[in-house]
Amino acid sequence: MRCPRCGNTDRQWFYKGSRGWYCRRCIHFGRALLQEESEPVSLQEVQAGAEEYMLKYPLTEAQKRVSEACLAKVRSSDVLLQCVCGAGKTEMVIETIAAMLKERKKVCFAISRRQVVLELSARLSGIFARSRVVPVCQGYTTVTDGDLIVCTTHQLYRYYRAFDLLILDEPDAFPFKGDPVLHGIAASACRGHCIYLTATPDRELERRVSKGTLYRLVLNQRPHGYPLPEPVIRTGFLPLRLVYLLHWINTHRKHPRMIFVPTIRLGKVLHMFLRLLYPVALCTSRTENRDEVIEHFRSDPQGMIVATTVLERGVTIADAQICIYRADHRIFDRAGLIQMAGRAGRTFAAPTGDVLFIQGEYSQTVRECREDIRRANLSCAV
Numbered sequence: 001m002r003c004p005r006c007g008n009t010d011r012q013w014f015y016k017g018s019r020g021w022y023c024r025r026c027i028h029f030g031r032a033l034l035q036e037e038s039e040p041v042s043l044q045e046v047q048a049g050a051e052e053y054m055l056k057y058p059l060t061e062a063q064k065r066v067s068e069a070c071l072a073k074v075r076s077s078d079v080l081l082q083c084v085c086g087a088g089k090t091e092m093v094i095e096t097i098a099a100m101l102k103e104r105k106k107v108c109f110a111i112s113r114r115q116v117v118l119e120l121s122a123r124l125s126g127i128f129a130r131s132r133v134v135p136v137c138q139g140y141t142t143v144t145d146g147d148l149i150v151c152t153t154h155q156l157y158r159y160y161r162a163f164d165l166l167i168l169d170e171p172d173a174f175p176f177k178g179d180p181v182l183h184g185i186a187a188s189a190c191r192g193h194c195i196y197l198t199a200t201p202d203r204e205l206e207r208r209v210s211k212g213t214l215y216r217l218v219l220n221q222r223p224h225g226y227p228l229p230e231p232v233i234r235t236g237f238l239p240l241r242l243v244y245l246l247h248w249i250n251t252h253r254k255h256p257r258m259i260f261v262p263t264i265r266l267g268k269v270l271h272m273f274l275r276l277l278y279p280v281a282l283c284t285s286r287t288e289n290r291d292e293v294i295e296h297f298r299s300d301p302q303g304m305i306v307a308t309t310v311l312e313r314g315v316t317i318a319d320a321q322i323c324i325y326r327a328d329h330r331i332f333d334r335a336g337l338i339q340m341a342g343r344a345g346r347t348f349a350a351p352t353g354d355v356l357f358i359q360g361e362y363s364q365t366v367r368e369c370r371e372d373i374r375r376a377n378l379s380c381a382v
């Protein structure tokens with residue numbers, strides 16, 4: 001027995017109800033009888049002309065190479081697009097998406113975070129002006145079909161064997177990472193091939209690359225050609241950490257500054273302290289008017305924000321300087337640290353930036369993160 005939705009084969013999860021067998025591992029997506037869900041969901045046909053697109057900036061030579069290789073490979077294999085933060089990974093799959101739409105194939109972009117779904121679908125609507133780009137996530141579930149679907153990984157349960165191309169953006173991000181139910185659901189939503197977009201592939205993706213079931217394309221260069229900012233690491237006990245932080249804040253007072261913290265609690269404390277000295281905002285998963293707070297920060301060229309990992313991915317603030325306070329906290333993994341450091345120097349107008357890691361004690365993870373960034377910079381200098 002195999003659950004057609006989440007791929008579960010473990011017998012202890014199967015129960016027999018009055019209407020037949022069902023799987024309890026994915027029951028929070030609604031009870032589905034095993035025999036009922038084996039029909040692929042039927043979606044509308046892609047409109048003619050949906051494939052027409054316009055990019056604001058032309059691709060760089062390096063991006064073009066990756067984009068072409070991606071299109072060529074995805075016809076016969078799953079593809080891993082491994083590029084540094086800010087390399088323009090969305091731009092590099094546009095050509096592939098267009099080619100699929102032209103053949104009337106169904107394409108889906110799936111992402112862990114709701115906020116990124118909304119931002120990305122707005123961006124894709126601008127790029128594919130003639131196609132119906134539909135965001136599907138919490139609060140946006142009345143319309144679930146279009147030419148191009150952008151959804152949270154949670155919402156993939158609606159699309160049993162529906163997609164010819166499934167693009168999984170940052171599969172190493174919570175909650176997709178490490179959730180076998182979501183992985184199973186993603187696998188059953190795709191009847192064609194997958195593209196994984198990430199700066200930091202996890203062990204499973206690495207394993208598939210070495211087994212030959214996943215084709216890896218690497219781009220370690222940002223479009224503006226500048227290297228990734230290498231983090232400076234400072235270590236010390238509390239008063240010293242605050243001295244480092246205040247010094248950093250003052251050094252960069254002419255720029256927007258993002259200070260990442262590991263926990264909401266620490267965020268509140270640090271925010272309360274800094275507020276005595278500077279205007280500063282706080283953004284955590286519990287911030288109610290989060291969109292407003294982010295917009296306000298975005299509009300202030302000398303603003304400052306204390307944030308938890310809720311802002312770790314997907315948010316681009318021009319000219320942002322990045323500090324990670326308590327980078328040694330166990331909640332931060334290497335992928336997360338690299339993502340946060342990658343918020344710096346992302347735009348043509350401000351291609352450089354400063355990244356500071358402040359830690360309480362020596363951390364191997366922090367050290368490895370810096371090594372990864374160095375390695376990426378070296379490999380693109382060749």
Ligand SMILES: [Zn+2]
Nearest residue numbers: 003006023026
């Ligand atoms: Zn299941």
